[in-house]
Amino acid sequence: EPLASLFYSRKARVSRQLHAVDRCRLLAAQVLGYPLPPGPADFGLHANSQAWTPQPGTPFAVLIPCASRPEKLWPTANWIAIGQSLRTRGWQVAVMWGSPAEHKLAMDIAHSIDGTVPPFLSVQQASDTLAQAQVVVGLDTGMSHIAAAHGRPTVGIYCDHEPGLAGLIGSGPVISLGGKDQTPTLDEVRSALQKVLAIAGH
Structure with missing residues (x-):
């Protein structure tokens, strides 16, 4: 939103050629003031081993x-x-x-x-x-x-x-x-x- 950005007190700039996930990670790092961790994104997902499966123990x-x-x-x-x-x-x-x-x-x-x-x-x-x-x-x-x-x-x-x-x-x-x-x-x-x-x- 170019017009709204005129009133921002703090701005960050990232390339529009980056993947959406990488853009969001980089924006968050710039705005919150921490270095972007190296390597691919870690989404922090944890699975429950008791999840529903078609047949337990079968691929x-x-x-x-x-x-x-x-x-x-x-x-x-x-x-x-x-x-x-x-x-x-x-x-x-x-x-x-x-x-x-x-x-x-x-x-x-x-x-x-x-x-x-x-x-x-x-x-x-x-x-x-x-x-x-x-x-x-x-x-x-x-x-x-x-x-x-x-x-x-x-x-x-x-x-x-x-x-x-x-x-x-x-x-x-x-x-x-x-x-x-x-x-x-x-x-x-x-x-x-x-x-x-x-x-x-x-």
Whole structure:
């Protein structure tokens, strides 16, 4: 807000070419007067080992096919294809949801891949579950960002927004695909999934 900044008693300047997380970290460091810690961001997330999982002790993947706006959605058939490829690894696949409409979509996908739909989870409970997943494939939603922040291998699918400087970021392998009116193809997501799994040693 250029005009409002004329009345600020203290100002900070950061490059607009930085990722949103790095910009916020740098701004906070400048305004509060402390040196920016070296290395990647530590989001301070801690997972509950008693979190909900599809089957205790069994590796699992998470799909996040739901979003707040229909423009963000990815074709259901593509989710089913990704889920089936994950099931061939012998992993359980959990399909997350947050509303009645999303629950129906999650059930449709899970039924097609012999997957699992969790009960309704709070944000904290969902975060705990994501922290234990082998890999997460999700839309441009907060849950996908939380998975990346936990350091989980994550593929982000952007169908109505440029990931650019607001894509996934975390200590684990992450890939953000797509953009405004640039829906990622199934092959692109499959390739990205293979890459993050290979980097993670799966």
